[in-house]
Each structure stands twice: as C-alpha cells, then as structure tokens.
Amino acid sequence: MGYLLFLLRRAVLSLVVLVGLSVLIFLIARVIPGDPARIALGPLASREQVEALRRDLRLDDPLPQQYLHYLRGVVRGDFGHSLYTRRPVAEDIRELFPATFELVLAAGLLAVLVGIPLGVVAARHRDTWVDNAVRLFAFAGVVTPAFVWAILLMLLFAYALGVLPVTGRLSPGVLPPPRVTGLVTVDALLAGDLATAGDALRHLVLPAVALALAAIAQAARLTRANVLDVARRPYIETVRAFGLPERVVAFRYMLKPALIPTVTILGLDIAALLANAFLVEAVFDWPGIGRYGVQVILRKDLNAIVGTVMIVGVFFVTINFLIDVLVGYLDPRIRLSQTGEAG
C-alpha cells in the first residue's frame, strides 16, 4: 500500500513537471527577441508572407489566449505545421520518433546488460588486470563525447573493415516490414521476415553502440564503485564474520544494496541517451527525431521545435517515473512509509 501511494505521488509530480515544461517552452518560444515569423522565413520573405505567418501562428493574440490555443493543440496532439517539412508536426513526430526510440532502447539495453555485469566483475577482481581493463574502458567511455565515438566506430567498422553499413536503417532495395511498432527490427521479427530483421540489425549496431558506450562506461563505473562501497559496510562484515561463502556474499548481499544508487544515477544516463541521440543521428544520418530536431532548431521552425521538445520531455518524465518505480521496489526504506520505532 505504501508503495502504491509512493508511485501515485511520483505520477502526479511527473504530470506537474510536464505541465510546467509546456508552459516554459511556450514562454521561451514566444518571448525570443525579434519576430519569430520573420526569423523563420528569413530576410528575403515579403511583408505579406510574414504577416500571413503571424496570423497563422496567432502571434498577435494576447499571451494567455495563445497559451490556451497551444494547450488545446498539445492535448489533441496537434502542434501545427512545420515549415521545414510542410507537414503537421504531429505526423513528423509519429514517423520519426520510433526510429529514435529503437536506437535509444537498443543503447539502454546494452548499457544495463553489459555495463552492470562489467562493473560487478571489476569489483570482484579488484586491482587485477581485469579490473584495470574495465576501468580504463569505463574511463574512455565517460570522457569521449558520443559524436567522437560515432566517428571512430564509423572509421573502424564501416570504412576500414567494411563490415557494417554507414547510414540509414535498411539497405537500399530492402523493403521495410509492415509497420506495427515503428521499430524496424521488431516489426520485421513480428512479420517473420528474418532477412529484413538481420539487415535492420546490422544497420542498428553501429549507432546503438556509439550511443551506448558512454552509458555502458558509466554503468560499469557506478556499479563497481557502489559494489566496492557496499563491500566495506559493516553489514557485509557481519555476513563475512558468520562465514558465509564469498559468492553468496557478493551476489545476494552486495548486489541489491549496490544497485540502488546505481540505478538512480543510471536512470539519468538513460534519459541522456535521448539527448546524445541528436549527435549520433547526425553522424549516421539516422532518420529520427534527433536529426529532425537539429534541423528545425537551425531553421528556427517554432512549431516543430515545440513539438520536439514536448515529446522529448514526455520521454524524460516517463523514464524518471520508471526509475522511481524500480528504485522504490529495490529499496524498502523508500517504499514503506515510516512506521517509526516499534518499541
């Protein structure tokens, strides 16, 4: 019961954050210096065109009215039209977000399934070559920006070794599978089309790895540090003093308490994957919301910017909420309301 209440509180908070974000974005977009319509159309557009756009964007209405119109649109999923693609922004998002989601999901899975075990191994073999190798890798991962990894990986695997493709989600000539989730690999598997799934996977590998490396490195580092920290705690000494074998000590007693701070911080890193996706998509020309986002930012395409920021905001809030759910499950102190001293 305490757990559900805790989740409910976090859900409400998430909603508040989303509303706050929508207000913030709205205000920033409307308050920028200069005429948004003029900036979007450029210095060569005629006065009539600028006026028309101003009317279209309702830039002359009083601010609260603009906000209401905007809010109604957001709730309906209507962000207006993009000047860049000349389509409804909502349509752009619907088409492009799944590609980014596929990338981020793959990278997230890599971070957790590779990073955490790596950290545990490093902690258990502390100060040996295994530990040093992991620490070196983890370090390199954290200090290297995602776009540098992307370029290095591209150089190595696509150009030098020629094993993996460089751009796009599927090779030219390969038909995309019927769209169910928008995730090409998943859709291909659902359709039973292994060949296409394989091709999609080959295209996914380099960008996902480039995106994931920093998160894998961070996960390994955090896990290692937290496992080592827990290992020093008195309650682990208690268990050792009772002669429990090392393996039991490590995997039961150390892992769970070590995961709590790890997951909390890692959650932020998973969210950051979406931000870094902007960089990776630029390098690999991946048709996702990241590449779209950079283009509309450079073009000052207001509606598209607002739509992109909102969808990214929803994603972050959702991830944070999921992390709260997970941490609440792992840590009984958070999940159970304070019962106080029981005498």
Next chain:
Amino acid sequence: MAPLLEVRGLRVTFSGYRGESRVLAGVDLEVGAGEQVGLVGETGCGKSVAMKAILGLLPSPPARVEGEVRFRGRALGPEELRALRGREITMIFQDPMASLNPVFTIGQQLHDVILRGRKVPPRAAAARARAILREVRLPDPDRVLRAYPFQLSGGMRQRVLIAMALVNEPDLVIADEPGTALDVTIQAQILLLLRDLVERQGISVLLISHNLGVVRQVTRRVCVMYAGTIVEVAPTAALFRTPRHPYTQGLLAAVPKLTGEGVPAGIEGMIPDYVAPPPGCRFAPRCPYAMAVCDTPPPAIPVGPTHQAACWLYSSEAVLASGQAHGHGR
C-alpha cells in the same frame, strides 16, 4: 584442560602514509571452555583490530598479521577460520543499525545464518528462527521476521544480532562492545540477557569493551589492553579489588564514584604513536613509576595464582637493579 581459544604472539602491522603502524605488538589471550572473559581498553588500544585478527577478518594488504591462533588446541589458517565462523565461533557486533543489511528482512538474514549452521528444510529453519527470537525475548517473532532493520528499535536490533550469534549453538561468542550504541538502560537489559543465555548454555564469551562497568557485570576474568599490548590479566573481582599494573590503577582511579571527594584524576599523556611506539613498555611515557628497564618490553609476570601484570615493577631483579623508581614520565 586446554583452553578453547588460545592466541599467542599476535602482531598486526598496517602500512600507511607515514610508514608502518605497529598496532598490535604481541598479544596473548586465552578463553577457556564455558568461560566469560573480558577484553578492556580505551578507544584506540587495538581491541577491535585484535578481534578481527583472531577471526581472520583483516584484509591482507594493508594489514600484516603474525602470530598463532589455536581453537581446541589446533592452530588455524584463514580457510579453517572461515569454516568455523558462524558455527563454532560467532560474533555480536557493535552497531546494530549498521550491521544489518538494510534491504533484506530480518527473516531473510536470520535464515541465511541458520542455513550456515546446517542444511535444514525451510519449515524447520523458520521454526528455529522463531524459537531463537523468543529466547532473546522479542515479542511477536513473526512480525520481527517480516520487518526490515529500519523498522525496529535499536534494542530490538541488538537482540536480533544476539539471536544470530546464538542460533547455531556456538562454542565461543565474541561480543564487540554490545549495546554501546544504545541507551544505558537498554544496554543493561541486553547485557543481562546475554549473560543469562551464555551461562545457561555454557558458551564461552570474549567480551570486548571500553566500559569497566559492563565488564564487571558480565565477565569472570579480564584482560586489560593498552596500545596493542596486554598489560594485565586477572579474575574480575581481583582486578577491581587489587589492580596491579599502573595503567589499570589509573583507569580505575578515573572512574567517577558516587561517594568520595572531588573530581577523579585522569591519566596524563596520550596513547603512543603506533608508527614510532616506545621501544619497551608502551605505557612507560605516561607511567609515574617508570624506570630505565622499562625501555625493554616487560614479560607477563605472575602477581597472584591467576593474576598477571606485564610490568617491571613486579620483577624483583628489575626493581633492585634500577635502584629507585623515577618520577613522572621520562
């Protein structure tokens, strides 16, 4: 009869930023079967280090351990020590909040300890868990088993630790400052409980404490420790009645009493620097009776049938040879 636990010449050195720290300089200890022995000393004298060294719990770098530990007459290596831990030799820790894993229930942790003793089916283990919790006088054992450490009071947690130490019917329990983290009244309850349980079951106890009152209540024999050396060993009553070593005398004089005059005197000076300790008796720099011979380590000299003091004052040759005892310090 051979003592249950025998420690000979225990030496522990740590390498630190200023050099080698010689924390334990040859500790000798004995605990007989069914005997309750106290190990007393001030903070920083090395009691916890000695305890961990005996149990084989000191990480090998940075610590270096030398000396012999015998259990039931057999000298023990680290692997054998580990096999005994949790079964024949158990521990009660100082801080019950820190010593219990916060993310597992009491039941889960107790269960693992029980299984360490012998493999029993879950139902039998659960019954055993409930029984031992009742023995340490915890009401409603089922609720305690389901609870997480933070949901229990300090006193309850300490009882849980005692339960964990006793559930596998050990031969020797080493208790590190039990109840220090608790209210004085709760601590008194806990100590009485402990004494009661060990006397009934004939369990040997090595009780480590800085609190003379605690030691007096619970033990039959006391070892006084100072700066990594044992300075006096005596039956508890004798120690309090006729302390022989100058340090023990100073310690007892420093205890405030309800009767008598004035503020009790402390012992002047500080514990030595373990990196550059005094060459002989480690208490010599603070000792009012220090002599020239105190620059060599004093052996444990018998001053009664079961009473020893590591002090040159009790060696007639040493006293005669040095003529008159000097004044305060050197």
Next chain:
Amino acid sequence: MIGPAAARTGRPNAGVVRSREGWRRVWWLFTRNRLSVLGLAIVALVVGATLLAPWVTPYPHHARAFTDFAHANLPPSRTYLFGTDGIGRDIFTRVVFGYRFSLLLGVVVLSLAVPTGVLLGLVAGYVRGPVETVIMRVTDVFLSIPPLALALAVMAVLEPNLQNAMMAVSLTWWPWYTRLVYSLTTSVRHEGFVLAAEVLGAPRAHILFREILPNCLPSVVTKMTLDMAFVILIGSSLSFLGLGVQPPDPDLGTMVADGARYMPDLWWIALFPALAILLVVLGFNLLGDGLRDALGVEV
C-alpha cells in the same frame, strides 16, 4: 568532530582540511596515484598552451579568418603538424586556439553556475521550510532533464553563438551544485559547531559562509574540476551541431563536424580535434578523480 564525509568514507579526517598537516596529507594521497598526477600534468599543459597560444603555435593568424587554398587539405607533415583543413588553415594552431574557447566556456559557465547553485543550496539546506521546498522542487525538475537536452532546448530559441551557448549551459549547470551543497548542509546542520555558533548569536550569514561553506568546499572544488570536463564535452557537442561557436572562430566541436564530411580520406581534419577534446576531458577527469580520492569527499 566527524563530518559527513568522514562518516561515509570511514576516514576520520576526510572532508576537513584545515591545517598544513592536512594539506600535506592530501598531497601525499593525491600523488600516490599516478593517474591523478597525469591528470594534473595534462591540465597544466593545456592551460599553459592556451595562455601562451599566440607564442607556441606556428601560424597564429590561421585562428582567424584566413584562406590559403594552395595549401588546403594537406596531410600531417613537418610544416603542418596536424595537416591543413579545407581552406588551408593549420590544424595544430587551430586546435590550440580551440582550447581557448573550450576553457573559456568552462570557466564562464562555472563562474555563473557555481555561486548561484551553492548559494541556493546553502539557503535551502539551512533555512528549511517553504523556501527549501520551492528551491529543491525547481532543482529536481531541472535535474531530471539531461544537460545536453536542456542546453539544446534553450539554444533552440536563441541565436547560435558562443555567448548564448555559455548562457544556455550555465542555466543547466547550477542545479547540480544546489543539490550537492543542500545535502552537505543538511547533514552538517545539526553538528555541534553549527549549534554552538547559533547559541553564540552569530548572524545567519556568518554561519552560512564561515561555518557551513568551508565544509562544502572540498566537494564543490572536486565537482568543479570534474565539471570542467563535462562542460567542455557539452560545449563541443553543441558546436558540433552548429549551435555554439560560429565560424571562422576555431572550436574543437565545429572542427570535428567540418572534418566529418571529409571522412575517411582526409581523416586528419576530424581526428585531431576529436583527440584534442579527448585529451582535455581526460585530464580534468583524472584530476577530479584524484582530488576526490585525496580529499575523501563524495560528489
């Protein structure tokens, strides 16, 4: 007195460096780790090169608007250490000058974000009540959004240039310090020395700045060092996307973006700026980690 850092790390003197003896111990702990010393050396090297840029580079005028198509796209050689780019500028020179922008960004961002964040954290942790709630809720909201994303969002509505980039990144950075100082303040709030000062009637400002703040300094300084690395990373990411330093000013991120187009044939145009970013971020990271270990703090 055992401070919060000491309780956490188990080292009684952690987090409190007040005496000369304390500093010497910190130095010993720091130099014990070769990697930390390496970090210090790298940072010293980069900072030195940046300050002396016009004198240590062979072609300082290449750092401004300059073209020399006769010598464009040349591979690394003795005359052009890292080769030349698409319009004939020496890459080595531009990398060293590029460091100037990276370090400038880091210094400005931290100068803006750290005092703000620290002040808010001190106030929130000490004053408690509704002030605390407001400050920390806002901080939490900012912290739930990754720095790069927030910076991108702010840059989305501003002219892309260095000043705006600095402002955008500063805006995303202060919450980390607020949270750090808040947690340190709340754990120290009830320590003996604070209560003593309150009982003696010391004004709030004194308590905050002369009693509590010094306890936070080791953590804050360590975090600042680590953050230099992170800020430079974010800054170069922004420039890579075209939202930071604008041409013809040399910036490591922009140079990588430019060079990416010529891959893989003219590999040096992108590779050397990329390695330069790696080097400076590595240096600050190693230095920060070393400080963290030597001072015994958590960040």
